[in-house]
Every structure is written in structure tokens, then in C-alpha cells.
Amino acid sequence: MRYELYYWPEIQGRGEFVRLALEEGGADYVDVARRRGYGVDAMKRLMAGPRVKRPPYAPPFLKAGKLVIAQTAMILHYLGPRLHLVPRRDADRLWALQLQLTIVDLVKEIHDTHHPISSALYYEDQRPAAKRYTREFWRQRVPKMLGYFEHVLEQSGGPHVFGRRLCYVDLSLFQVVDGLRYAFPRRMGRFEKKVPRLVALHDRVTERPRIAAYLQSERRIPFNEWGIFRAYRALDS
Amino acid sequence: MRYELYYWPEIQGRGEFVRLALEEGGADYVDVARRRGYGVDAMKRLMAGPRVKRPPYAPPFLKAGKLVIAQTAMILHYLGPRLHLVPRRDADRLWALQLQLTIVDLVKEIHDTHHPISSALYYEDQRPAAKRYTREFWRQRVPKMLGYFEHVLEQSGGPHVFGRRLCYVDLSLFQVVDGLRYAFPRRMGRFEKKVPRLVALHDRVTERPRIAAYLQSERRIPFNEWGIFRAYRALDS
Structure with a gap:
């Protein structure tokens, strides 16, 4: 699974807690807003577009297949078992x-x-x-x-x-x-x-x-x- | 299961978000700190006792059997399916x-x-x-x-x-x-x-x-x- 991380491209901010987990977990991921010519607009479309049924309130959020997950702690809760960064119980x-x-x-x-x-x-x-x-x-x-x-x-x-x-x-x-x-x-x-x-x-x-x-x-x-x-x-x- | 809610007895505060779920879910629960002659001391013992291996940082927290769960949103995440207050997917x-x-x-x-x-x-x-x-x-x-x-x-x-x-x-x-x-x-x-x-x-x-x-x-x-x-x-x- 290739994860897409959406966060402001100029700062560590709250996104950094997610980046550290993706890095330590050896995940295949794209830091979407940091890609040239794509960037922040793609992030904003996911937040407020009329066709987004469950819009995230704010970055960071993670796209995992069709699922869009916001809130730093919840992203980590989701990634934890998938990246072997939390016990399974x-x-x-x-x-x-x-x-x-x-x-x-x-x-x-x-x-x-x-x-x-x-x-x-x-x-x-x-x-x-x-x-x-x-x-x-x-x-x-x-x-x-x-x-x-x-x-x-x-x-x-x-x-x-x-x-x-x-x-x-x-x-x-x-x-x-x-x-x-x-x-x-x-x-x-x-x-x-x-x-x-x-x-x-x-x-x-x-x-x-x-x-x-x-x-x-x-x-x-x-x-x-x-x-x-x-x-x-x-x-x- | 009889749930025990631990929260300050004089205020709605963050505990109220949990109380509302317990009430709407028809849960069997005790609002521990509001019981006379028991109260806040029992709450504080669970937070800082030397034998508490996983101490909650602050109230509210919920005791469900042996499990102690803190943080309002996490308590609700835990109770949700048990009280039929969230879809199962x-x-x-x-x-x-x-x-x-x-x-x-x-x-x-x-x-x-x-x-x-x-x-x-x-x-x-x-x-x-x-x-x-x-x-x-x-x-x-x-x-x-x-x-x-x-x-x-x-x-x-x-x-x-x-x-x-x-x-x-x-x-x-x-x-x-x-x-x-x-x-x-x-x-x-x-x-x-x-x-x-x-x-x-x-x-x-x-x-x-x-x-x-x-x-x-x-x-x-x-x-x-x-x-x-x-x-x-x-x-x-």
C-alpha cells in the first residue's frame, strides 16, 4: 500500500509525528503537498470539495486506499499495527x-x-x-x-x-x-x-x-x- | 458489565461527554467520585498509585473490568460499539x-x-x-x-x-x-x-x-x- 500524507509543506508541525512513523516503519509513502506542481491545492480539494462526503477538518491527514484519516493520533493509531509500531493486543x-x-x-x-x-x-x-x-x-x-x-x-x-x-x-x-x-x-x-x-x-x-x-x-x-x-x-x- | 466512571464530582466538564453516552446507551455504571464517603480519593489512587502500571494522565477515565481507559474521545471510541452508539464498520x-x-x-x-x-x-x-x-x-x-x-x-x-x-x-x-x-x-x-x-x-x-x-x-x-x-x-x- 502506498500511503499519501497531506500536510503543509513548509513545516514539521503536526505532520512530523506521522512522518517519523512512516519513516521508521519503512512505509511506501508520498508527502503530497511537498511535490512540485501538485502540492497544497490537492490537499485543499480533499478538505472542502463538494464531493468529499467525509471531509477532514484540517491537515495532517492520510490517504490509505479509499480511506481518508485525519487527526494525528488517529493516523498513528491506524498506522501502528500496519507498520509494526505498536503491539497487537x-x-x-x-x-x-x-x-x-x-x-x-x-x-x-x-x-x-x-x-x-x-x-x-x-x-x-x-x-x-x-x-x-x-x-x-x-x-x-x-x-x-x-x-x-x-x-x-x-x-x-x-x-x-x-x-x-x-x-x-x-x-x-x-x-x-x-x-x-x-x-x-x-x-x-x-x-x-x-x-x-x-x-x-x-x-x-x-x-x-x-x-x-x-x-x-x-x-x-x-x-x-x-x-x-x-x-x-x-x-x- | 458495570462501568465505573471517574471524574470530578462538582462539574460536567469533560466527563459529561461520557455521561451522556452512558445514559443514552442505558449502561450500568457508577459515577465513582460522586458517591459519598468514597469519591475523589479513589480516583486519585488510580491515577498515581505506585502499583498502577499504566496510570491515566487525568480524569475522566473509565474502568471496564481490568481495563482503565482515559481521554474522553478514546473512552467514547471504546464504549461506542458496546453501547450501540456507533456503526460497526x-x-x-x-x-x-x-x-x-x-x-x-x-x-x-x-x-x-x-x-x-x-x-x-x-x-x-x-x-x-x-x-x-x-x-x-x-x-x-x-x-x-x-x-x-x-x-x-x-x-x-x-x-x-x-x-x-x-x-x-x-x-x-x-x-x-x-x-x-x-x-x-x-x-x-x-x-x-x-x-x-x-x-x-x-x-x-x-x-x-x-x-x-x-x-x-x-x-x-x-x-x-x-x-x-x-x-x-x-x-x-
């Missing part, structure tokens, strides 16, 4: 989805550090609120949420959330740590000693051959200031 | 989950109208940001998100998201409309004419015998100013 699949949904919640809060008032306004037009949001985010939310995943890794025995075997949740946790390092090098540098298992998981994922090759390739879009993780100095002090 | 179950996840996103944004900076601060300490957030929310997000669900109902032929047959997503859409009416009577009053199918769906759900009985019962906690939908006059002008 129902209870395990649900546990992975539950963890992934908590990552989705965290990612939204990370996004809101630079856009706490509205995504329709520029960062520059909500900077004071962004500073205050970010302060509370690092004071309250990062310890609670990353602390939760650290605890999950402790309970599993590590190094992954299912113990010895990698699953798609581990890839997403890698991306969260990687993104927080990019966006908040100083804050994250100070915080990392509190989540040693998460940091070890990040490093271990980096060393997987397929992920290492992907991170070196042009398929990995560099972090930038249009995505979820943005390096704004004013927010990292 | 895999593609249909995924479509319902996808819609529910978009409702989860909307609910988070509704919550943030009164807490845009931090849930750890009082509303009174973030009122200017809340006013600005709410203005943008009604200008940009409500038309886009409720407009999306209106479009989904149009594509399905109505009155429900699967056409003639009710599913758990319809119950959640009822709750969204009901909550927005409570929190923003003036804004919602003006907006409703743009989403006639959603309003008709709300009214139709209200008339279902089990839901009507539930809404009249003491099991339905009244809306109040500790939950997701809060009636703050300053935000509704």
Missing part, C-alpha cells in the same frame, strides 16, 4: 493511543506558548500574553506533563513506553524533546535533568538507522519559526 | 473518532476563553487576555469549527452525523451547543442562525427519552462557573 493499542492523545494535548500547549490569544494574529501582536503563558507553561505544565511521561517510562521499565519494544509513541516523545530543545534551549537545558528517561529515549531514537537517515535527509524539514516549536529568545529566559 | 468507527477528536479540540478552545494564560491562575487574574481570546474565538474559531460540523451534517443528509442513526458524536454536539448557550447566551443567540442543522440536532437529542430523563435527574450536574462552559458576562458582549 487491543489493550496495548488503546494504551498507545491514550498516551498519544496526551502528547497531542501537550503539543497544543507548546503551540500556545507563542500564540496564546489566537492563531489568526501574529506572534508580535500577542507577545506579552505569550511571555506570561510561557512562564506558567514551564512552571506548571512542563513538570506535570513531561513528569507524567517520565513516570510512564519508569513504570514500563524502559527504555520505551512498552519496555524493550519501540512504538510510535516513543517516536513522538523524541520529537517533543527535540522540539523543546530547539524552541527553549536554555529552559530545556535546565529542565532535562528531571526527566533522564525521556532524554535517554530521545537519544536512543536518534540512533535508529532509519530515523538517523531520515534526520540527515532533505525529507526532514528543519525547525523554523512557522511551526509548533519556535525559537523566540523573548520566551526562553 | 471500521471506517465508520474511525470517522466517529475523528469527529470526536475535533470536538475535543473545540472543547479545549472553549475552556481557554476564560483561561487563556493558565489553568493554574484565577480567571480574574487573566481577564483582559480572556476578553481578547474570546473575541477572536467568536470571530475566527466558532464560525470555522461549528461551520465544519454544520457541513458534516449537510454531507450526511442529517439529522445525525451518520444520517438517520444516532451516534455518540451527536450527543457531544448536543453538549457543545447546550454549553455555548449557557456560557454565551447573547453571542450564541446571534450565531445560531448560521448553523441550523446543529441546532436541530441539539433539539432532537434533548427529546430522546433517556436523555430527557437524564437532564431532569440529579445525575445531571447543573452548569456552573468551575467547568468548561462558564457564564461570565464580561465575555459575552
